[in-house]
Amino acid sequence: MKKAILDRVEDGKAVFLLEPDQTEWQVDKEKLDSSIKEGDIVTISETNEIMKHPQETEEMKNRIAEKLEKLRNRN
Template structure:
């Protein structure tokens, strides 16, 4: 099982960044569950089933927001 983040959707393709190297993996947008949005953390099974992880997504977004706040405080 691989962990990934949905980076973007462009030209009908969902572009996932696979951890840890951020290797791109493309999926046709129509094959993607409509609840999965850009920035979501997912796992990809051996059969390419994509499962959303809302708690990990929330934790990641919180860490990013905290880093941005610290950076803003330095300026």
């Protein structure tokens, strides 16, 4: 399994950034579950089944929000 983040959806394609090196991987938008949004963390199986990980996504978003808050408070 590969871990990835949905980076963007453009021209009918969902573009994922695969960990650890941020390699792009594309799939037709129609094959994507409608609950998966940009910024979501997913795993991609050997058969290209995409599974969303809401808890990991929330944790990542919280870490980013905390970092942004620290940067704002420094100024």
